Amino acid sequence: MYSLLNIKAGDTLITEGTIQPYVFILKTGKLEVVKSNLNSRTKLGEILPGEFVAEMAYLGSTKVHQASVIAASDCELIQIQGEQLFDVLCANPVWLKALLRGLVNRLENANASQVKKVTFL
Numbered sequence: 001m002y003s004l005l006n007i008k009a010g011d012t013l014i015t016e017g018t019i020q021p022y023v024f025i026l027k028t029g030k031l032e033v034v035k036s037n038l039n040s041r042t043k044l045g046e047i048l049p050g051e052f053v054a055e056m057a058y059l060g061s062t063k064v065h066q067a068s069v070i071a072a073s074d075c076e077l078i079q080i081q082g083e084q085l086f087d088v089l090c091a092n093p094v095w096l097k098a099l100l101r102g103l104v105n106r107l108e109n110a111n112a113s114q115v116k117k118v119t120f121l
Contacts, residue, residue, distance in 0.1 A: 014069040024053040029075030
C-alpha cells in the first residue's frame with residue numbers, strides 16, 4: 001500500500017504540469033515548491049518532515065501538478081499509491097490527522113493572504 005522512497009538533494013520529485021499516481025509524506029529532509037516562469041523559477045514554499053506532498057493534485061479535480069517539487073536536501077519519503085490513499089489513511093489515523101492539519105493550514109494561509117490584498121477606499 002505504501003513504500004519508502006529516497007531522493008538526493010537537487011532531484012525533482014514532481015514536475016509542474018504532470019500527473020503522478022502517488023501521494024507522499026516527507027519523513028526526513030526538506031523539499032522546495034517552485035513555479036516556472038519563462039526563464040526563471042519562483043520559490044513558493046517549503047515542505048518539512050511530517051507534511052504531505054502531491055495531495056492537492058490527487059484530491060483535486062484536474063490531477064495536474066501546479067508546481068514542481070525539488071529536494072533541497074537528501075530526503076526520505078513515504079510513497080502512497082494515490083488510489084489507495086483513503087485505505088492507507090484509514091489504517092493510519094495519525095497520517096489522516098496530519099493530512100487534515102496540512103490542508104487547514106494551507107486554507108488559513110490562503111485566506112490570510114487574500115485579506116492582505118483587500119483594500120478599502
